[in-house]
Amino acid sequence: MEIKPYGDTLNDGAVQISFSLPLPLSTRGKKAARELVIKMGIMDPRIVFSRDLGEGFSFYIVYGNLIHSVESEILGEDIEEEVTLDYWEINRLIEEKIGRKLVIVGATIGSDAHTVGIDAILNAKGFAGDVGLERYPSFTVHNLGSQVPPETLLEKVMDYKADVILVSQVVTQKNSHIHNLTQLVELVEGSALRDKVIMICGGPYISRELALEIGYDAGFGPHTLPAQVASFIVKRIMEDYQEGIKGCVRGERMKGRTRRVKWKNW
Amino acid sequence: MEIKPYGDTLNDGAVQISFSLPLPLSTRGKKAARELVIKMGIMDPRIVFSRDLGEGFSFYIVYGNLIHSVESEILGEDIEEEVTLDYWEINRLIEEKIGRKLVIVGATIGSDAHTVGIDAILNAKGFAGDVGLERYPSFTVHNLGSQVPPETLLEKVMDYKADVILVSQVVTQKNSHIHNLTQLVELVEGSALRDKVIMICGGPYISRELALEIGYDAGFGPHTLPAQVASFIVKRIMEDYQEGIKGCVRGERMKGRTRRVKWKNW
Amino acid sequence: MNDTAPDDIEILSLPISLKEEAFSLGKGIAEEVHNKVKTYSTFAIERASLRLLGVKGANEEGVPWVNIFIDKCAREGKLSRGALFTLGEVIISNGKTLQEAVEGVATGAIDLGTIFPQDEKKVKELMTSLVSRSIEDLLGMRRKRQEMIDSLTPGEKPLLYVIVASGNIYEDVKQAKSAAMMGADIIAVIRTTAQSLLDYIPYGITTEGFGGTVATQENFALMRKALDEVSLKLGRYIRLVNYCSGLAMPEIATLGALEGLDIMVNDAIYGILFRDINSTRTLTDQEFSRRILSLAGITIVTGEDNLIKTVDAKEMAHTVTASQLINHHLALLSGLPPRLIGMGHAFEMDPSEEDSFLNELAQAWLVRELFPQSPIKYMPPTRFMTGDIFRGMVLNAAFNLIGVMTKQEILLLGMPTEAMHTPYVQDRFLSLENALYFRKAAKSLMGEFRLREDSLMRKRAIEVLNNGVEVLREIKGVGLFEALAQGSFAEIKRPLKGGRGLEGVFAKARDYFNPFLNILPGTIISRGTNYGD
Amino acid sequence: MNDTAPDDIEILSLPISLKEEAFSLGKGIAEEVHNKVKTYSTFAIERASLRLLGVKGANEEGVPWVNIFIDKCAREGKLSRGALFTLGEVIISNGKTLQEAVEGVATGAIDLGTIFPQDEKKVKELMTSLVSRSIEDLLGMRRKRQEMIDSLTPGEKPLLYVIVASGNIYEDVKQAKSAAMMGADIIAVIRTTAQSLLDYIPYGITTEGFGGTVATQENFALMRKALDEVSLKLGRYIRLVNYCSGLAMPEIATLGALEGLDIMVNDAIYGILFRDINSTRTLTDQEFSRRILSLAGITIVTGEDNLIKTVDAKEMAHTVTASQLINHHLALLSGLPPRLIGMGHAFEMDPSEEDSFLNELAQAWLVRELFPQSPIKYMPPTRFMTGDIFRGMVLNAAFNLIGVMTKQEILLLGMPTEAMHTPYVQDRFLSLENALYFRKAAKSLMGEFRLREDSLMRKRAIEVLNNGVEVLREIKGVGLFEALAQGSFAEIKRPLKGGRGLEGVFAKARDYFNPFLNILPGTIISRGTNYGD
Numbered sequence A, B: 001m002e003i004k005p006y007g008d009t010l011n012d013g014a015v016q017i018s019f020s021l022p023l024p025l026s027t028r029g030k031k032a033a034r035e036l037v038i039k040m041g042i043m044d045p046r047i048v049f050s051r052d053l054g055e056g057f058s059f060y061i062v063y064g065n066l067i068h069s070v071e072s073e074i075l076g077e078d079i080e081e082e083v084t085l086d087y088w089e090i091n092r093l094i095e096e097k098i099g100r101k102l103v104i105v106g107a108t109i110g111s112d113a114h115t116v117g118i119d120a121i122l123n124a125k126g127f128a129g130d131v132g133l134e135r136y137p138s139f140t141v142h143n144l145g146s147q148v149p150p151e152t153l154l155e156k157v158m159d160y161k162a163d164v165i166l167v168s169q170v171v172t173q174k175n176s177h178i179h180n181l182t183q184l185v186e187l188v189e190g191s192a193l194r195d196k197v198i199m200i201c202g203g204p205y206i207s208r209e210l211a212l213e214i215g216y217d218a219g220f221g222p223h224t225l226p227a228q229v230a231s232f233i234v235k236r237i238m239e240d241y242q243e244g245i246k247g248c249v250r251g252e253r254m255k256g257r258t259r260r261v262k263w264k265n266w
Numbered sequence C, D: 001m002n003d004t005a006p007d008d009i010e011i012l013s014l015p016i017s018l019k020e021e022a023f024s025l026g027k028g029i030a031e032e033v034h035n036k037v038k039t040y041s042t043f044a045i046e047r048a049s050l051r052l053l054g055v056k057g058a059n060e061e062g063v064p065w066v067n068i069f070i071d072k073c074a075r076e077g078k079l080s081r082g083a084l085f086t087l088g089e090v091i092i093s094n095g096k097t098l099q100e101a102v103e104g105v106a107t108g109a110i111d112l113g114t115i116f117p118q119d120e121k122k123v124k125e126l127m128t129s130l131v132s133r134s135i136e137d138l139l140g141m142r143r144k145r146q147e148m149i150d151s152l153t154p155g156e157k158p159l160l161y162v163i164v165a166s167g168n169i170y171e172d173v174k175q176a177k178s179a180a181m182m183g184a185d186i187i188a189v190i191r192t193t194a195q196s197l198l199d200y201i202p203y204g205i206t207t208e209g210f211g212g213t214v215a216t217q218e219n220f221a222l223m224r225k226a227l228d229e230v231s232l233k234l235g236r237y238i239r240l241v242n243y244c245s246g247l248a249m250p251e252i253a254t255l256g257a258l259e260g261l262d263i264m265v266n267d268a269i270y271g272i273l274f275r276d277i278n279s280t281r282t283l284t285d286q287e288f289s290r291r292i293l294s295l296a297g298i299t300i301v302t303g304e305d306n307l308i309k310t311v312d313a314k315e316m317a318h319t320v321t322a323s324q325l326i327n328h329h330l331a332l333l334s335g336l337p338p339r340l341i342g343m344g345h346a347f348e349m350d351p352s353e354e355d356s357f358l359n360e361l362a363q364a365w366l367v368r369e370l371f372p373q374s375p376i377k378y379m380p381p382t383r384f385m386t387g388d389i390f391r392g393m394v395l396n397a398a399f400n401l402i403g404v405m406t407k408q409e410i411l412l413l414g415m416p417t418e419a420m421h422t423p424y425v426q427d428r429f430l431s432l433e434n435a436l437y438f439r440k441a442a443k444s445l446m447g448e449f450r451l452r453e454d455s456l457m458r459k460r461a462i463e464v465l466n467n468g469v470e471v472l473r474e475i476k477g478v479g480l481f482e483a484l485a486q487g488s489f490a491e492i493k494r495p496l497k498g499g500r501g502l503e504g505v506f507a508k509a510r511d512y513f514n515p516f517l518n519i520l521p522g523t524i525i526s527r528g529t530n531y532g533d
């Protein structure tokens, strides 16, 4: 089945587009807008609004019907949300299976000063009614705050013999988040600690995919709840523990992870 | 030079897109949204908002950077706005060159009941401070109102020996405006009157291009002022008058017009 | 609507004598109209009476049986006494059921010309008992619906009203359910363009319409069922609306009653001005329609918004007030209790004018205070909406805030794409989230304020009411019909004998018979009371 | 800002005794801070003093001459007496101009260690005359700018404030002009991320920045020139803003004065809490900065909005009030007249909460009434903005309306794309049309209302003020420095000896010499008066 945008009738392909052009509002500007939208695959573009913005800029709002569609087959199966363990379950598992508190170090690195996101995960108060990791008896949390240079974070990880690193990145201009996050991974790898710690990043523009790609164990985006993070940590550590015993190696995507079978050796 | 959308830096290609899909919000829905936007030529789509709308629908807002651009050369020269003659000039020209009042018949045809637009052009009060055609001493205006069947309009055109027909169309669902407007042209042509009257259509979704294509002499869109219409009428009639004398034939785009050299023969 | 409107909202301190004059003028004008129209019946009223009795269906070309039946009655001179009388004769003489009798006449199987006159008393008894039974049925349905409503939460005020208008009832159903799930309380199915002009009710489930969906009994039923489902799912009652105006107005009222509609947009003046329907025809139809709606407990909403969609809303605001005062009294005379009389108005002033927000606020308060016991249906900006959908969200925000602040009970939500097309599925979401924000975030705002002594808004409201009274005085002088002929509203002139549908009006003969007239609510007829109030 | 704020806006009827207590606590806390910080100077103050005299430029690596000069002074133990004294000695002993002397020391051509002590009186006379001349120059520039402002229309209230932040000053200039043409009254150039942390002023015209554009003297000049052009073209004066906080605060103040900025975001508490700058350092810097800004007639705006971007805005609203009261008195003590003290706050409560609109309105009125003679800078919703740009327009509409209704004088406009990126060129247009609508359409709204006796908004405002006074009492008990160490604001703890830049603070020696301290406005120094007020 072909899937198309829906306005008020199946397969009408209705889409809304807006953008500015570095041209004054004129017949040329409108023509350029129309041509661009046609290149995007809009059959019968209607420029419903246009405005000169001064200084040689103009703004356009366009409605039209998209010729493109996607085959519903290529969309695959719906991925089930990971089941989030609850507070009690998490604490019980750690107590029973690990038998000691896990040490977590968290920070916003680089020149990024946004702390609300990482605090939402770490501070006892938590987020949207879900308590933060500090409140879990089975975690020891060190929240280093913001503007932490990756080097400093690494030092603290060693000082505290951390099991988990939580890094937040909010500012993404000029891809500074990727730069900072990659630098941290490299430092950790450089000091041969990568297989000893779980590395998790998060922030409003972080996705799981991105995180895995740059060498983290997980990435959490907007609206993350602390329990989701705690849940991931526990599950991952349990798995690693199993694997450590079996000594087996998993595929590509688990690169960072499979090296961390020695995690209990801190 | 290549022209691209502008967000905050030249050639960043920034565009905003929104649409719904006939899929519930899920990983499949998001994937479909992303695939569609990639097909539109968005390099790095960011789904900044998504929402389940119930009943198997979902809504997406996407930002990203367009790979397409347009060559500024193909945009041609800026078309100068036609100079609009003013009220005094128009009346003077008609009085001097034509020497009689021009008869105008106006209506909204078909089942369309929107009169505000045509009234804005015809009623003495006018639009946005510009007086309407009824106020011009050189026009005799018959405003037939709305819901006028094309046949009735034709009868009135003959009764009044009209020089100009003004038709409004506002409702465009299922292309009813095109249907109605075309029907009217055909009727007028069928009764061999096409070369005796200037036919002008207007409405919020009417463009000059569309009007010419379906056989009208002009088409006026949103924000039209009465003086623009009056100005067009006078200029066209003056030209026809000249041409009538010279008997010459102009190119393609003037199809409707060249046949109307006998307009004075009513 | 199911509870009384607030009356703790007085803020304008309108001069009492002015208010009293306004109401007495409105009442006087309405009474004159009422006295005139009750001497007439119309083809549509006769057809509606048949439909009330339960007659349904159409021939193969889709022409409804009731239309053919009534046309034949008219042709045979058997209408001025009332179609129900003729029908009674047919039933008795041919020994048929109601439906069979009508179809028989319509197909020509029964020839009206050859029907023997029957005993008048017998005919009347038969028809009166059929009418009584149908009234009982209607009241039974009303009770059942009320039970359903009572079993669910009623929704918060203002109720959020959105439209569906895809032209295809199946798409409409999906979109309506989606809207309900996103927070809509009321769904209106917009009619296909110019259905007003049809002197019959189209038949069947339909999937093609222009700017709206055909209003048919079958489409009503489909949507009602869908909304009942979603109401139960949400635990919140979702109301259904359609238009009750145009040439078939009384029949639409009947279908509304039969199919469980909650609200009907009902306004003869709209038909007169914007559809060029004959004034006597549609005001006569309206009287009967409103009596049916009253019986069924359906809330009407009036169409004054249309006036200020045509002429300047600031300048002509007082004509809205004048029309509301007339409309309100017409409705009272047709047996509608105030709580079922929804007064319509709109946010349509030029938003680029200085203090337009104040003038809108003043107008909203004025309507609210003039009709404290009636729901107000507040319509959003449309005329000054443009293709700039972002600005559209802002104008709708201003509208929503005023709606909440002045306790308008029904907010018809503006769509960002108003200037382009009937709503897309996401437009409803965007409009609902806009209104839901203000309904919650400004919940208690209306109880916060008094106006200063020198308030511009108070001044404006009094000025509007004053000018409205002025217009009412003029109308009172010449009568509503003549005023319409002179162009008192929206600068449109509609002569008494002009317009569509006049041929379907007839003076009721001395022996005109229609038991519904005795049994439906209405102030004139002695037996008429307001059921269930 | 150029005219006094309205005082006919009283609506809350705050208890007078409560207000008085609030002000007296704010004053007491501020005085204690003031008395402490005037015993210190900082590297940044010394550098700023050089810049005030007109020293410019940087070495080939971009290190400013003033930084090298001051560092050398410090290293040679020649700072506690004041850099200007040392500079005077260098000039006299080497017979150089100011600029030559500084560069000479910086490049090492002149060795500070080998400078002979000069006659103290001669040095002081020389430097005092240089200082006087520079002050005359600054006042001359201020007069010239005022003439330009007076020759243009000032713009309507509230003034509409938008940001540019492309990172590239040339793009910024285009975008700023575009914004002005679309109706913006104030342009703020957002600084590149973490410029606060630089203990110097970068040099030159720059085209790379992260989330903002580098604040340099050269970029200031470029933007000022562009805005002057567009001001003349529009006949409306366009104001320029930058940030005056961080480690280089006094130097930025100087550049603002030299380059004709109109408004500076200036708040030591922001630096302490969100940039972890040492409290003594930045409060000392702030005192000097504000005296410069006062001389130059630059309006400051404070940064209390940041508090409620970090903690819950409804719960912690009183900390905004408390901080404002302290900040306001600190500013008064540094010689700023009330009309140059812009108080910052923001619309940041959770919009999904019931009556959040009322709580925002109450807060806006509270700020307005507490500081009737000061401009209020009202910041838009940011925390609860999401990728839903349509809803963003609606929240901004609510914000704009409150801004207009409560006469906030400066509206920092919210952008629909707040949750994604710094503004695109069209975002500014959309935000401006939103605000322009309300500024005009609700122009007279604020004069319309009184509150009812039982008003929830009045209750809320008094509660906030009460809690604010509570916090002030606590702070008064321990002093501001200790309160910051305990986490009184935004739940962030900043110990007295912690944070960046402490190494740049030094106690002024008994013979500390800096004639600017005698001549700049400020309440403590006898000669300090408020110029031009």
Ligand code: B12
Pocket: A111, A112, A113, A114, A115, A116, A117, A118, A120, A121, A127, A166, A167, A168, A169, A170, A171, A172, A173, A200, A201, A202, A203, A204, A205, A219, A220, A221, A222, A223, A224, A225, A229, D190, D191, D192, D193, D194, D210, D211, D212, D274, D306, D309, D310, D382, D383, D384, D385, D386, D417, D418, D419, D420, D421, D422, D423
């Ligand atoms: C509050 C705020 C600030 C506050 C920060 C206060 C503080 N103590 O954090 C102040 C005012 C100080 C500030 C300053 C600046 N800000 Co700011 N700020 C915001 C704002 C309004 C909200 C961010 C926020 O708190 N969200 C709420 C939290 C709970 O959400 P969150 O961060 O997404 O966190 C959740 C998830 O992402 C996840 N998560 C986040 N981190 C982590 C980490 C881990 C390990 C895990 C598992 C999960 C996780 O879990 C959280 C809970 O669900 C946003 C705009 C917006 N509406 O998003 C701009 C915004 C982020 N800021 C921005 C900018 C540019 C700045 C400045 C750089 C501007 C300047 N040049 O001066 C400055 C400087 C700060 C700096 N150098 O970093 C831009 C970033 C643009 C971009 N994409 O790069 C934004 C988008 C605004 C804009 N449109 O320009 N800002």
Ligand code: B12
Pocket: B111, B112, B113, B114, B115, B116, B117, B118, B120, B121, B127, B166, B167, B168, B169, B170, B171, B172, B173, B200, B201, B202, B203, B204, B205, B220, B221, B222, B223, B224, B225, B229, C190, C191, C192, C193, C194, C210, C211, C212, C274, C306, C309, C310, C382, C383, C384, C385, C386, C417, C418, C419, C420, C421, C422, C423
């Ligand atoms: C006012 C209005 C009404 C009023 C009309 C009152 C009246 N007396 O005209 C009422 C309430 C009656 C009405 C009813 C309906 N309407 Co209506 N209405 C509008 C509205 C809000 C404004 C139109 C208007 O007056 N614009 C102001 C005038 C001045 O602008 P204009 O028409 O563009 O005219 C200018 C130019 O276009 C030009 N022009 C116009 N005509 C001509 C002719 C000539 C010869 C020339 C030279 C120039 C010219 O000059 C004018 C001045 O500059 C629009 C939405 C909107 N904001 O645009 C919907 C809108 C046009 N309506 C719509 C619909 C669907 C209907 C209904 C069919 C709905 C229904 N099913 O019941 C009904 C039925 C009416 C019908 N059958 O036609 C749709 C049309 C969708 C579409 N694209 O097909 C719209 C867009 C609303 C929507 N989003 O659904 N409507």
Ligand SMILES: Cc1ncc(COP(=O)(O)O)c(C=O)c1O
Pocket: C191, C192, C193, C194, C195, C196, C197, C243, C244, C245, C246, C265, C266, C267, C270, C275, C302, C303, C306
């Ligand atoms: C009172 C009233 N009736 C009916 C309609 C429906 O329009 P139509 O006449 O096309 O059925 C409207 C639409 O605006 C209306 O306001």
Ligand SMILES: Cc1ncc(COP(=O)(O)O)c(C=O)c1O
Pocket: D191, D192, D193, D194, D195, D196, D197, D243, D244, D245, D246, D265, D266, D267, D270, D275, D302, D303, D306
């Ligand atoms: C008071 C104040 N100063 C300065 C800034 C600028 O930020 P930075 O510290 O990145 O220079 C801000 C930004 O929010 C602020 O509010």
